[in-house]
Amino acid sequence: xxxxxxxxxxxxxxxxxxxxxxxxxxxxxxxxxxxxxxxxxxxxxxxxxxxxxxxxxxxxxxxxxxxxxxxxxxxxxxxxxxxxxxxxxxxxxxxxxxxxxxxxxxxxxxxxxxxxxxxxxxxxxxxxxxxxxxxxxxxxxxxxxxxxxxxxxxxxxxxxxxxxxxxxxxxxxxxxxxxxxxxxxxxxxxxxxxxxxxxxxxxxxxxxxxxxxxxxxxxxxxxxxxxxxxxxxxxxxxxxxxxxxxxxxxxxxxxxxxxxxxxxxxxxxxxxxxxxxxxxxxxxxxxxxxxxxxxxxxxxxxxxxxxxxxxxxxxxxxxxxxxxxxxxxxxxxxxxxxxxxxxxxxxxxxxxxxxxxxxxxxxxxxxxxxxxxxxxxxxxxxxxxxxxxxxxxxxx
Amino acid sequence: xxxxxxxxxxxxxxxxxxxxxxxxxxxxxxxxxxxxxxxxxxxxxxxxxxxxxxxxxxxxxxxxxxxxxxxxxxxxxxxxxxxxxxxxxxxxxxxxxxxxxxxxxxxxxxxxxxxxxxxxxxxxxxxxxxxxxxxxxxxxxxxxxxxxxxxxxxxxxxxxxxxxxxxxxxxxxxxxxxxxxxxxxxxxxxxxxxxxxxxxxxxxxxxxxxxxxxxxxxxxxxxxxxxxxxxxxxxxxxxxxxxxxxxxxxxxxxxxxxxxxxxxxxxxxxxxxxxxxxxxxxxx
Numbered sequence: 001x002x003x004x005x006x007x008x009x010x011x012x013x014x015x016x017x018x019x020x021x022x023x024x025x026x027x028x029x030x031x032x033x034x035x036x037x038x039x040x041x042x043x044x045x046x047x048x049x050x051x052x053x054x055x056x057x058x059x060x061x062x063x064x065x066x067x068x069x070x071x072x073x074x075x076x077x078x079x080x081x082x083x084x085x086x087x088x089x090x091x092x093x094x095x096x097x098x099x100x101x102x103x104x105x106x107x108x109x110x111x112x113x114x115x116x117x118x119x120x121x122x123x124x125x126x127x128x129x130x131x132x133x134x135x136x137x138x139x140x141x142x143x144x145x146x147x148x149x150x151x152x153x154x155x156x157x158x159x160x161x162x163x164x165x166x167x168x169x170x171x172x173x174x175x176x177x178x179x180x181x182x183x184x185x186x187x188x189x190x191x192x193x194x195x196x197x198x199x200x201x202x203x204x205x206x207x208x209x210x211x212x213x214x215x216x217x218x219x220x221x222x223x224x225x226x227x228x229x230x231x232x233x234x235x236x237x238x239x240x241x242x243x244x245x246x247x248x249x250x251x252x253x254x255x256x257x258x259x260x261x262x263x264x265x266x267x268x269x270x271x272x273x274x275x276x277x278x279x280x281x282x283x284x285x286x287x288x289x290x291x292x293x294x295x296x297x298x299x300x301x302x303x304x305x306x307x308x309x310x311x312x313x314x315x316x317x318x319x320x321x322x323x324x325x326x327x328x329x330x331x332x333x334x335x336x337x338x339x340x341x342x343x344x345x346x347x348x349x350x351x352x353x354x355x356x357x358x359x360x361x362x363x364x365x366x367x368x369x370x371x372x373x374x375x376x377x378x379x380x381x382x383x384x385x386x387x388x389x390x391x392x393x394x395x396x
Numbered sequence: 397x398x399x400x401x402x403x404x405x406x407x408x409x410x411x412x413x414x415x416x417x418x419x420x421x422x423x424x425x426x427x428x429x430x431x432x433x434x435x436x437x438x439x440x441x442x443x444x445x446x447x448x449x450x451x452x453x454x455x456x457x458x459x460x461x462x463x464x465x466x467x468x469x470x471x472x473x474x475x476x477x478x479x480x481x482x483x484x485x486x487x488x489x490x491x492x493x494x495x496x497x498x499x500x501x502x503x504x505x506x507x508x509x510x511x512x513x514x515x516x517x518x519x520x521x522x523x524x525x526x527x528x529x530x531x532x533x534x535x536x537x538x539x540x541x542x543x544x545x546x547x548x549x550x551x552x553x554x555x556x557x558x559x560x561x562x563x564x565x566x567x568x569x570x571x572x573x574x575x576x577x578x579x580x581x582x583x584x585x586x587x588x589x590x591x592x593x594x595x596x597x598x599x600x601x602x603x604x605x606x607x608x609x610x611x612x613x614x615x616x617x618x619x620x621x622x623x624x625x626x627x628x629x630x631x632x633x634x635x636x637x638x639x640x641x642x643x644x645x646x647x648x649x650x651x652x653x654x655x656x657x658x659x660x661x662x663x664x665x666x667x668x669x670x671x672x673x674x675x676x677x678x679x680x
Contacts, residue, residue: 009679042482042485063668063671066668067668068664070481072478073510077481080475083471084483086482087469107472243445243465243468245412245467245468248470256414256462
């Protein structure tokens with residue numbers, strides 16, 4: 001059952017099942033409900049801590065909405081099944097954690113190359129390898145960006161609370177559909193298991209986007225063309241008699257493989273990049289607090305953005321002109337905004353639960369005369385307000 | 397050019413002419429498999445619009461993709477069946493067919509093969525077993541016969557091959573058959589059955605790769621390999637009365653299983669109905 005064209009029935013079911021209001025729930029559950037409101041009706045996954053509650057919630061709720069839950073034999077099969085289902089028109093999702101995310105990387109590249117919309121939630125846990133399996137971390141920042149091989153663009157979002165996770169998951173689906181691309185949600189084991197207030201809205205408050213479909217036979221013959229000049233080709237779904245050919249090999253606009261003509265590869269891969277780079281308005285999102293007059297800028301993301309805000313508020317109470325910049329879309333990184341903010345401050349602190357990952361992106365956009373310092377903590381325990389405040393005081 | 401070459405071949409109507417000629421080597425068994433598949437589709441009068449063909453990586457993944465004119469999904473190495481699983485769930489009324497090789501489906505993709513059979517999802521798999529990794533230059537595969545010479549077993553293969561059909565039958569498939577490229581009519585009949593049966597079906601086709609396998613094992617001519625298949629083929633009814641020692645080096649051919657078992661997408665949709673009923677979600 002495809003939600004597109006079935007909206008009245010889906011709205012009736014959503015209203016009947018999920019009364020608007022405040023609920024006390026885990027971040028993982030908020031992700032799952034976000035997906036259900038976004039129109040996700042296919043989930044394929046494999047159990048892994050700390051993401052499993054997303055699978056459990058989807059397994060319980062999807063059948064009520066006429067959707068499909070599949071538990072696959074491994075993570076590789078999970079993302080493979082999602083891609084297959086996406087080509088039939090379903091909105092698809094999986095959730096995993098570091099090790100599973102690593103296993104999915106090859107097919108994430110396949111999804112980027114074949115322009116297959118999907119949402120992949122990585123509930124980050126402490127690595128490398130099995131690491132501290134039950135503990136949260138922010139160590140997959142670059143796995144999301146560069147985990148699969150070859151030049152490829154990617155969009156990745158990172159929510160900062162349960163409520164945020166609900167809306168950001170919806171946004172992830174809308175971006176995936178709008179740009180015909182895989183979207184990663186970088187969640188973490190701490191927010192995933194934090195129970196907090198999440199307001200479930202009425203379905204009318206949720207905006208839904210659908211992927212472009214071919215308007216005529218001509219468009220259907222070019223599943224990898226650019227008929228509208230925005231870099232996003234309409235998607236001729238399977239089962240409609242279009243005889244679509246999809247391959248991860250370098251392909252021409254008509255989908256047929258051509259790995260021998262340098263220009264074909266150049267044209268395809270550059271368009272894939274252009275599609276993501278030129279459509280920043282579709283996905284770029286960040287939050288700012290006190291950046292207007294800040295002298296010390298804290299740049300943080302995901303779970304760490306919360307103690308970072310606490311620290312900035314306390315610093316302000318102490319008369320320190322601190323500000324906070326939180327990229328909500330972490331890939332592609334909001335570099336131009338970072339560059340502008342970097343020109344106005346004398347010090348930048350980057351707190352994150354790793355040994356320095358997002359700081360490398362920040363570094364690309366700020367001048368050498370700005371003091372740039374990481375505030376790094378590993379071990380599975382989140383940074384505290386006090387720990388970040390101490391660093392702010394240190395550069396004040 | 398392609399048009400002239402293929403104009404007398406009746407099955408060309410099922411092929412993407414702009415993609416021809418095929419990339420297969422002269423003497424490859426892949427053409428026989430494509431021909432058998434096209435004939436099965438033709439005899440069953442299946443509209444190609446109702447077909448989705450999925451393949452993985454390797455020579456045998458090229459047999460139908462991109463050549464067969466249907467929706468074709470050419471996936472990553474080993475994952476064709478998992479991709480096909482998603483396609484079938486989304487399009488339960490279409491026929492979803494995987495055509496790929498032994499290395500792709502039984503080695504790197506072996507896990508998906510076993511579990512798709514266990515789920516008994518209505519996918520037809522044509523597994524072309526040429527005993528070798530052909531595209532990468534003739535390396536040993538988990539299907540390579542004991543003692544055979546390959547580029548990575550230059551002295552002899554010390555491993556014993558996986559019995560793919562027996563494995564898939566044991567895992568729970570509705571239908572399993574094995575033939576060789578020397579048994580074309582039986583092969584067409586089995587593909588037809590596989591396409592018709594509800595549930596997971598596997599047709600294993602023992603196929604010749606004279607370039608990468610035969611050449612290094614004293615059978616450099618395709619015909620020599622076909623004669624080898626014929627000489628060593630044993631019908632399954634006869635094989636059941638033979639000892640493992642007697643069956644060493646033989647190709648057991650025929651139907652391994654043909655049975656009715658609950659099918660996955662039907663069960664999945666039945667479950668959705670039940671849950672919607674249970675929670676009072678059906679529209680009155």
